[in-house]
Amino acid sequence: MSTPKLRGMHWMIWFVALMLSFPARVFSQEVVATEVLDEWFYSRLLWGVMVGAISGIVIGLADLCRLKFEFTGALHINTRARRKLLIWIATIFVLGAIILFVDAWLLYPFGILSLTFSDAVTQVWSNYRMLLVLLATIIVFVLVVAIATRFKSGCRCRYAFIPGPQGK
Amino acid sequence: MSENYLIAVGGTGSRCMQAVIYLAAAGLFQSPMHILIIDPDQNNGDSVKARTLVTNYHALHLASQSRQAERRKRVVGWEKLPEPHLFQSALNVTVGQVNTQQSIFWHNPNPAQRRFGEVIQYQEQKEEFKKFLDLFYEPNDLEMVLDVGYRGRTNVGAVALKQDLEKTASIPGVGLREFLVKLNIDLQAKEARIFVMGSVFGGTGAAGLPTIPQLIANLPAEVMAQDNRARLRYGCAMMTPYFSFPKGSAGSTGPGTDSARHAVATQAALLHYAHVPPGYQHIYFVGAPGRPQTNSNNITGGQNQTNDSHYAELIAALAAWQFFDLPQIPMSDKQLHFADSVQDKTDVGVNWKTLPVNIANTARRETIKRELTIFTTLAYFYRNFLYDRFINGQLYREANWYKDNFGQLDLDEEMSMLQHLYEFSGAYLTWLAQIGETGKAANLQLFRWDALRETDPSLANMYVGNLLDDPLSSSTKRSQAGFDSLYARLDKLVLKQPGTNSAAGLFIFMLHHAVSEFCRENYVWR
Numbered sequence: 001m002s003t004p005k006l007r008g009m010h011w012m013i014w015f016v017a018l019m020l021s022f023p024a025r026v027f028s029q030e031v032v033a034t035e036v037l038d039e040w041f042y043s044r045l046l047w048g049v050m051v052g053a054i055s056g057i058v059i060g061l062a063d064l065c066r067l068k069f070e071f072t073g074a075l076h077i078n079t080r081a082r083r084k085l086l087i088w089i090a091t092i093f094v095l096g097a098i099i100l101f102v103d104a105w106l107l108y109p110f111g112i113l114s115l116t117f118s119d120a121v122t123q124v125w126s127n128y129r130m131l132l133v134l135l136a137t138i139i140v141f142v143l144v145v146a147i148a149t150r151f152k153s154g155c156r157c158r159y160a161f162i163p164g165p166q167g168k
Numbered sequence: 169m170s171e172n173y174l175i176a177v178g179g180t181g182s183r184c185m186q187a188v189i190y191l192a193a194a195g196l197f198q199s200p201m202h203i204l205i206i207d208p209d210q211n212n213g214d215s216v217k218a219r220t221l222v223t224n225y226h227a228l229h230l231a232s233q234s235r236q237a238e239r240r241k242r243v244v245g246w247e248k249l250p251e252p253h254l255f256q257s258a259l260n261v262t263v264g265q266v267n268t269q270q271s272i273f274w275h276n277p278n279p280a281q282r283r284f285g286e287v288i289q290y291q292e293q294k295e296e297f298k299k300f301l302d303l304f305y306e307p308n309d310l311e312m313v314l315d316v317g318y319r320g321r322t323n324v325g326a327v328a329l330k331q332d333l334e335k336t337a338s339i340p341g342v343g344l345r346e347f348l349v350k351l352n353i354d355l356q357a358k359e360a361r362i363f364v365m366g367s368v369f370g371g372t373g374a375a376g377l378p379t380i381p382q383l384i385a386n387l388p389a390e391v392m393a394q395d396n397r398a399r400l401r402y403g404c405a406m407m408t409p410y411f412s413f414p415k416g417s418a419g420s421t422g423p424g425t426d427s428a429r430h431a432v433a434t435q436a437a438l439l440h441y442a443h444v445p446p447g448y449q450h451i452y453f454v455g456a457p458g459r460p461q462t463n464s465n466n467i468t469g470g471q472n473q474t475n476d477s478h479y480a481e482l483i484a485a486l487a488a489w490q491f492f493d494l495p496q497i498p499m500s501d502k503q504l505h506f507a508d509s510v511q512d513k514t515d516v517g518v519n520w521k522t523l524p525v526n527i528a529n530t531a532r533r534e535t536i537k538r539e540l541t542i543f544t545t546l547a548y549f550y551r552n553f554l555y556d557r558f559i560n561g562q563l564y565r566e567a568n569w570y571k572d573n574f575g576q577l578d579l580d581e582e583m584s585m586l587q588h589l590y591e592f593s594g595a596y597l598t599w600l601a602q603i604g605e606t607g608k609a610a611n612l613q614l615f616r617w618d619a620l621r622e623t624d625p626s627l628a629n630m631y632v633g634n635l636l637d638d639p640l641s642s643s644t645k646r647s648q649a650g651f652d653s654l655y656a657r658l659d660k661l662v663l664k665q666p667g668t669n670s671a672a673g674l675f676i677f678m679l680h681h682a683v684s685e686f687c688r689e690n691y692v693w694r
Contacts, residue, residue, distance in 0.1 A: 069628045069659070071553055071651040075567040153242050154660030158568060164572045 056144025517611025
């Protein structure tokens with residue numbers, strides 16, 4: 001049952017929760033200077049891009065290009081390669097988020113600011129910088145995978161991400 | 169390229185001819201061939217099978233494969249690929265018309281219900297001469313209807329076949345005239361070779377083997393110039409007893425056949441040939457001591473007479489291959505070759521060390537093994553893994569090898585070729601499996617016989633890299649999941665140009681290349 005009154009109440013609860021999280025964000029930002037955060041962001045962005053590129057090459061060439069052909073079903077492995085790429089994106093996203101959090105946790109003294117662990121997690125993961133680093137990593141990863149698989153000679157999924165000749 | 173001529177006489181000859189066609193498909197025969205099946209039993213199951221096979225072969229031969237193809241190298245540049253190898257020998261192609269095939273079958277224009285007595289006009293002869301004829305023929309022979317051949321009666325066949333062949337040598341459309349005309353044209357410029365295959369224990373074969381050289385020798389000069397005959401070289405495979413069938417009873421239309429008489433009949437025929445040499449430069453004696461049953465019924469002739477294949481037929485086909493491959497044959501040559509697998513009084517069996525004909529004959533032995541293995545793997549792979557996916561949903565469209573190489577060529581338009589290839593592959597694998605079954609007693613070690621009939625994809629996946637049975641070939645590197653390993657080779661093949669206008673031809677060429685590469689690595693061939 002979803003009446004207009006009930007929906008209004010839901011929105012109210014979300015709004016209150018958002019408001020409650022603001023003081024902690026503000027507090028954290030006050031403690032860690034914006035310049036320091038930016039410095040962290042740019043350095044991690046660079047690292048993220050590098051990690052995305054390297055893992056793109058490694059995963060593209062060593063895993064996706066070598067997927068096994070199946071003796072039944074389709075005569076190509078493009079669908080399986082795409083599915084596998086999605087799994088890798090999810091894995092990189094989760095791993096990246098954990099690594100970035102640990103990185104931030106070790107570098108900045110959240111502990112002495114009386115932030116609980118869950119507060120710190122919320123603080124780091126809801127920060128747009130964090131999302132940007134992850135996004136950049138994944139975009140570079142996908143691009144490198146697409147290029148590596150397309151141009152590696154004899155790659156089994158060469159047309160999975162960048163279409164090739166269509167035939168007749 | 170000089171043309172070779174091949175004549176198969178009778179049911180056994182037809183079965184040997186089937187083996188020749190399979191070897192030609194596998195690439196062992198490359199020169200054009202003109203073949204002729206001579207069988208008065210016009211609807212004989214074995215010769216009908218051979219004719220169907222030739223139809224499929226010819227269709228696949230016409231699917232022209234890539235010429236001067238180059239493939240993309242692993243890093244950079246292009247490398248040349250070998251020229252096409254499979255289905256390359258043109259069979260009975262009309263001079264100047266590559267797409268037209270002349271008949272491979274001798275059409276006997278006589279009525280099927282003709283009796284032997286009518287052939288020799290027994291009733292019209294004088295009483296004295298009739299008595300003379302009675303010395304050679306029993307009343308049964310004279311009343312014998314010739315609808316299903318000569319039923320093991322060489323004395324009947326020798327007369328009837330010779331007469332019929334001579335009568336049809338100048339009749340167009342019967343098959344024999346076309347054969348002789350082409351032969352005569354070829355002989356004007358160069359030497360030509362004729363190889364005849366038939367049994368010496370049956371009716372038609374034993375009658376036909378000595379008849380062919382005589383028939384050609386006695387042709388009128390307008391059919392074949394006298395000078396041309398000196399450029400003819402003859403070889404033959406005399407098939408001695410190698411199979412048996414159950415005892416039957418005489419039918420209403422004449423006497424039946426009995427395989428228990430084969431040994432005696434052979435002895436008599438060979439004794440006759442010893443006294444009257446049939447005129448061959450090279451004679452290959454092929455037989456099998458085991459004589460397994462190749463038919464579970466006693467069938468005198470007709471469409472139901474389809475015997476299982478036997479390794480002796482493969483040996484006969486290899487004898488033809490060897491004969492055509494001889495560098496030169498002097499006119500005065502008289503050589504007997506015996507198929508034999510005995511070494512130091514021990515029978516080593518039929519294996520890659522005893523082919524093509526015997527242990528002493530090592531010529532191009534490795535070639536036979538490799539080409540047969542490659543063709544068997546290709547047929548097995550296509551039948552078990554590709555055909556269904558091609559026909560049901562045209563799954564090749566999304567395959568990398570298709571996108572990379574086919575451009576404007578379209579396999580959709582050549583479905584009939586895919587069907588021909590499937591039928592040919594199926595027939596070949598059945599033929600090979602039958603050889604395995606009938607040769608059980610002969611220590612036959614060529615292929616994994618149990619694998620050949622397997623159609624379950626998961627088992628076939630396991631077998632496809634293990635079809636060759638050869639103790640000399642290492643088994644350590646053999647693939648246990650052959651589909652992936654073989655298909656990956658096809659998948660990565662990128663040609664500079666299709667080099668043909670036939671999609672099916674391009675596919676066969678690419679598949680053959682992938683299979684060759686797979687077999688070389690899988691069986692560690694150097």
